[in-house]
Amino acid sequence: MSMTxxxxxxxxxxxxxxxxxLREMGVAAHAAGNKxxxxxxxxxxxxxxxxxxxDFTRNKNNDITMVxxxxxxxxxxxxxxxxxRQQYSLExxxxxxxxxxxxxxxxETLEDGSIKLVARAWR
Numbered sequence: 001m002s003m004t005x006x007x008x009x010x011x012x013x014x015x016x017x018x019x020x021x022l023r024e025m026g027v028a029a030h031a032a033g034n035k036x037x038x039x040x041x042x043x044x045x046x047x048x049x050x051x052x053x054x055d056f057t058r059n060k061n062n063d064i065t066m067v068x069x070x071x072x073x074x075x076x077x078x079x080x081x082x083x084x085r086q087q088y089s090l091e092x093x094x095x096x097x098x099x100x101x102x103x104x105x106x107x108e109t110l111e112d113g114s115i116k117l118v119a120r121a122w123r
Contacts, residue, residue, distance in 0.1 A: 005070045009081075012064040012088055015044045017095060018056060021087040022047055041065075049074050090115055 012018060015031070022029040022045070029047035032055070044064075045056040052074060055067045068075045094117075097104055102119040109115050 003070045007066045009064045017091045021091045
């Protein structure tokens with residue numbers, strides 16, 4: 001018997017950044033319509049990850065919560081969470097670079113999997 005699992009993605013609060021991060025990871029994702037709900041929580045983003053529908057809502061702390069079936073491997077995949085957190089952080093920094101009127105000069109993935117960004121001021 002399967003059950004619904006909710007995983008709070010602590011520190012992740014911006015749904016637009018999440019949507020961009022998922023798409024950059026190659027995940028088919030879209031903003032959900034106003035009429036899509038899980039119990040009393042509106043579904044903000046709906047994604048298809050490895051053939052399974054995963055919904056993203058908000059919890060009472062305003063963090064993004066990933067909701068799916070406990071039997072789905074993706075719901076237990078710590079590497080996926082780490083990759084999503086890294087991509088979310090990268091998209092957040094890129095958004096901030098634009099807000100501060102800098103430009104992204106270079107982006108490099110290092111051997112250990114970390115990402116090096118260089119931003120330069122407009123001249």
